[in-house]
Ligand code: SF4
């Protein structure tokens with residue numbers, strides 16, 4: 001089966017609003033029949049990533065506002081949401097600093113798993129995770145729009161719609177305060193392993209932990225398991241690999257797809273719309289406390305009802321673009337035609353897209369329906 005994907009490129013070739021990327025995004029949204037998947041008075045989750053202190057390349061509020069407006073146009077009740085990454089109230093502060101708040105987007109901005117990151121409902125999924133806690137505000141919403149910023153990722157190679165669902169749709173903790181999302185990062189009940197002989201006592205892991213769960217005490221790294229949410233940030237920043245997260249690349253990516261499957265299974269078929277921004281494609285996830293320069297030029301925005309097709313299209317687009325100078329791609333000497341994200345992250349992103357496909361979440365074949373110059377010329381604008 002071939003899935004339809006609507007696409008608008010990021011160029012703005014004239015001095016009028018109608019040529020802007022924002023206007024082109026509006027045109028794309030106008031090609032979608034929102035009444036087809038949103039009934040009047042439906043609460044509609046607009047799931048995005050709110051960023052991090054230092055990670056500013058997320059989807060800007062003006063685009064979220066356009067999505068909110070479309071939902072309201074058909075009588076839906078939108079709310080913009082994400083799940084707890086850093087402590088809840090701090091995360092809402094981050095959102096506000098990024099300019100995402102009720103005033104800017106025109107809808108409440110809430111944490112789908114509550115300010116303590118514990119509100120979720122267990123949902124059955126595949127053989128690796130068995131079950132996972134879907135954030136309650138997402139679980140109970142009858143319709144959802146998943147707005148993703150496409151970028152690289154240190155564990156999955158690429159983060160788009162499937163990652164936004166599988167990682168971002170899950171509560172941070174379970175009802176007892178144990179790590180829930182962290183079950184995707186760490187296999188089974190295992191925990192971080194600290195390798196004393198390799199450790200150079202640089203304290204990077206201590207400084208990067210958003211939950212104050214790791215300390216350097218008497219020359220030893222000590223992890224407070226009651227605070228640790230198994231986010232694996234600390235092991236990512238350890239340059240000498242003295243902190244090991246117990247997971248294989250395949251285990252992580254398959255678990256991610258299973259988790260995304262669990263989130264999708266809480267909706268009736270056809271009631272989730274996916275929007276992928278292939279812009280500011282930086283090498284790392286927006287949950288890290290930084291954002292490097294983009295690896296490729298801004299490509300545009302994709303819209304589809306198929307999470308597998310839209311991620312496949314975004315990945316293909318990134319990997320067939322020219323690597324940019326002054327980026328990590330240039331540092332790694334990546335050439336035109338190379339698999340850019342694999343060269344930069346060391347991970348094969350296709351693994352989790354294939355896993356989602358195997359779970360029946362969508363098609364890897366797609367047809368791009370691109371906004372033409374004529375469409376843009378005829379655009380009514382604001
Ligand atoms: S980041 Fe790695 S090397 Fe540095 S203190 Fe932590 S464990 Fe040791």
Ligand code: SF4
Nearest residue numbers: 209228229231232234
């Ligand atoms: S995995 Fe590391 S960074 Fe994440 S909460 Fe645990 S100690 Fe902190």
